[in-house]
Amino acid sequence: MTPDLSVELGRGLRIANPVGLASGTAGFGFELSELIDMDRVGALFTKGTTRLPRAGNAPPRVAETAGGMLNSIGLQNPGVDVVAQDYAARFTGWQCAVVVNVAGGTVDEYVECVRILDGAPGVDGYELNISCPNIAHGLDLGRDPREAARVTAAVRAVTERCVVVKLSPNVTDIAAVASAVESAGADAISAVNTFVGMKIHRHARRPVLPRTGLGGLSGPVIKPLALAAVAAVRGAVHIPVIGIGGITGIDDALDFLIAGADAVQVGTATFVDPSTAVRIADGLAEYLVGCGLSRCSELRWHAELAGDPAC
Amino acid sequence: MTPDLSVELGRGLRIANPVGLASGTAGFGFELSELIDMDRVGALFTKGTTRLPRAGNAPPRVAETAGGMLNSIGLQNPGVDVVAQDYAARFTGWQCAVVVNVAGGTVDEYVECVRILDGAPGVDGYELNISCPNIAHGLDLGRDPREAARVTAAVRAVTERCVVVKLSPNVTDIAAVASAVESAGADAISAVNTFVGMKIHRHARRPVLPRTGLGGLSGPVIKPLALAAVAAVRGAVHIPVIGIGGITGIDDALDFLIAGADAVQVGTATFVDPSTAVRIADGLAEYLVGCGLSRCSELRWHAELAGDPAC
Amino acid sequence: MSGSLRDVRDERGEVTAVDRFGGGMVEVSVRLPHLAATALPGQFAQIRSGDSFSPLLRRPFSVAWTDGDSASFVLAPVGVGTRLLAALRPGDPLTALGPLGTGFTVGVRAQRSLCVSGGLGCAPFPLLVRALRRQGRDVTVVSGAARSTLLYPAERFRRGDREVRVIELTVDGSAGTPGLVTAAVPERIDAATAVYACGPNPMLAALARTLDGCATLPPLAEVSLEAPMGCGYGTCLGCALPVEGAGGVPAWALCCRQGPVMQIGAVAWDELMKLPPAHVA
């Protein structure tokens, strides 16, 4: 019996296998498509795309830490017009789904981006990156359940394509944000984006990254935190959850599927080994066969999440 | 010129050097005092103490992860009466300050604990662990700035001793919590407690830790996150900040002092090498001499913290 | 309730010898004069290779043998930490915090001693056997493993003392009697005045059940238990094990202080076996 690896993310978007390339770690697929077979990953989640082109932040933009890396790229991207008019047509050459990651400072920017992309072929859905500072309110849209719901509902109203909302882990109650965006019409949830971190340049007596010194932490170090976030989200919603954070191989992917994810994305590990996602997708099929399972969802742990005094 | 390592934490509590033993990683000092010279650390922060004795959670209570560990001890402790009547007198044998870490499910429990301890000799101050679930409200007291301020003010009203408030990093805006407890009368802030994490037992297809599967992540992996939290708190308050998270040696301690801490605590590393805190305290003096500095505060980076679009 | 920590030291020494047995089992001998001079049978040390914080935590290992300045540990590569330790070579540095925990009782009731060893549970027995023999006790070791290559060599239990009987069993029958180690216990229990056991917790639980079913019970029955450990010296409270509390309420005891050796009757075996698995094996 061949296991069925496909996952329905919503609004007819079924990906062939549950392994995606995470936003910002695979560009728009053009470089990676020369290194790996794009047809063997489930989906490409593109670099965050904004209404207008962005040049990005001043360097240094990346800094390694023990088992992780910090980034402060500053959403460098060519702007949504280039993606819709030029890139989208090129996406059609790949079998994998292409979900455009959309970012903005205001709800209107998200809506405009999605409107512009909605005409383009080759785009299968949207992943709303709501972890960027809201220029109007000073706080990320993703840090407040109501704001998160507002942007989700606004985008939902203008597209019939699959809308995935990508959550920030830097919140008090990620389950509340997840619930809010589910109610507002999200088809699926990606969890999680990077954690706010800092690295110090001891000799210079300042952070390595410029200005605030803050960056987004990704890579193996965040895995235990991301798993906890995925379990919390899983307990709060009924829509598909895409687990992200520190996945470097099949074992990590299994951990997320057990914790409650329906699919996963590989981020930083792709930098280190571009074939990571492909290896995981291939490995999952083999693993399920080995266990006599027919789909990934059978791996899931059924939690009875409840408050638990720690320490 | 001998550098001055002492730090004033408030209400006359001056610790001889800025290196403390973190709560829950040094018990009440009795075991460690047989392994290290307690007179050479700045302060002992005791295991979390509650109004009534607590037996703790079912095992397994600890689980190692890459570069870190999860714990779910469940605040096992003998209750405040034993600490006040029996342990406190024994604290007087050490030169280091002893700050009793106090935990509770309600504001009243904190207040009662502090009242009971306030009569005891050998106790130099309190560290309010507000990262435990509030039985009444379902959310940690430390996750809501108003609740955090409420418990701080209530304790402040019953003691003249130094009150340190220990913040949870699992919040949307740690700077807001810090500000709130400063306004409510906290003398100093400890940042941070553990991060909520999970480890999966792949073979058993469930989390390693029982019940919810959640535990508190500590150790080297959390350092970049803790540094970011300390920088954020530093930018929000004027009282001393005690940096905690993944410190294993002098280099890590320096990173926290640069990021804005006035003192540090060593947690998990003490399990691995009981002399870590002593080594750091000794090393700091040497380091300052080597740099021609006279106090740790001269190491500090002066941030102009501001919103920064990441990713 | 638990020994003092006054003897505990954090010692750094050089590996002096590495003996490799079948199935990956290794005996590592290290120059650790203080540990060698003070460790009692059943006590353990918290080990790391060198000063690295990777893997983060130290790993607990029974002191298997001491000889002059040297202490030995028996282990096999089962995970990241033991893989590093099993790859040690003479001259490499190793750091040991110990001796830790409560060891076996080597008292008068140990007249005719039965040592029950399962797999890597062999580790504390060489030292225990020597201590028992020094007090003139009669010693039988029942040593079991999954297959022949995982059996600790019988001679290592004896260390030249030919009076020590070693009975071997393997689950797959590839050496000694086929079967589980616990199967060899009932026929010998009548003769024994003391039983000491070490092995995986499920094996020890099975032994407890076996003893429950025996007519006569030895006056002394002790088991060396395992729990994941944060510190090994009583401060993290991470190594709790369920024990029979007052009035049938289960209570927790620290494996690293009240244990690792406990009276078999003190352990709440049903509770213990209900716990989720502690580690990814």
Next chain:
Amino acid sequence: MSGSLRDVRDERGEVTAVDRFGGGMVEVSVRLPHLAATALPGQFAQIRSGDSFSPLLRRPFSVAWTDGDSASFVLAPVGVGTRLLAALRPGDPLTALGPLGTGFTVGVRAQRSLCVSGGLGCAPFPLLVRALRRQGRDVTVVSGAARSTLLYPAERFRRGDREVRVIELTVDGSAGTPGLVTAAVPERIDAATAVYACGPNPMLAALARTLDGCATLPPLAEVSLEAPMGCGYGTCLGCALPVEGAGGVPAWALCCRQGPVMQIGAVAWDELMKLPPAHVA
């Protein structure tokens, strides 16, 4: 703007030789047939020892030499990654993703070539010198380091080609002419039709200033720059370097695609030198 990635492969090979020079500098040769066959002078590979994710990221290294199936890298232990690489022994596995980036222009304008090498900036020159010589160019290498033990051996630039001139300088005067490598440039710049430079970014900035002060400028002046890298192949956007943008507005170029080799005039040197230090040296 930047070469295609069509030739890039992730290759795993065995270390075949490790040559150790003074001061910790090491030349590691690895069986990497694809890289050896395709790498152009100035291109680099993203290296890791084996398949480990620790340290997490790969490290970029210039392809220093190729010979048959073998590619060589020159490095010194400056941090966690290079310490691991410098400790490699023949037979160890190494993984290389490459060839990556835009290399040096070996064009007609390179008639009389001046190669300016600072410290570990020596790495791309053996391959470049060979390519220039194969086209019949006249080549002078100015090689500088802090002290004699950190100088890459002159013979390694020449690789048996006695027509290649190597001029050495050390900051402390322990070998060759005392002084900075840039000091040796002005007197040779008139003769040169091409300048190629590699070394720490501050050295390259100093060179840019030096050239600014020279009367005649060579028609071709290229520098190989460094930036911390996430991926090395253009997806993370982490390796931005400031370049002269349209209308004086600084723009960013990716070190790993548009670079590491850039026209000296294209780099916004003032911006570059204003950046906070990228890594803990």
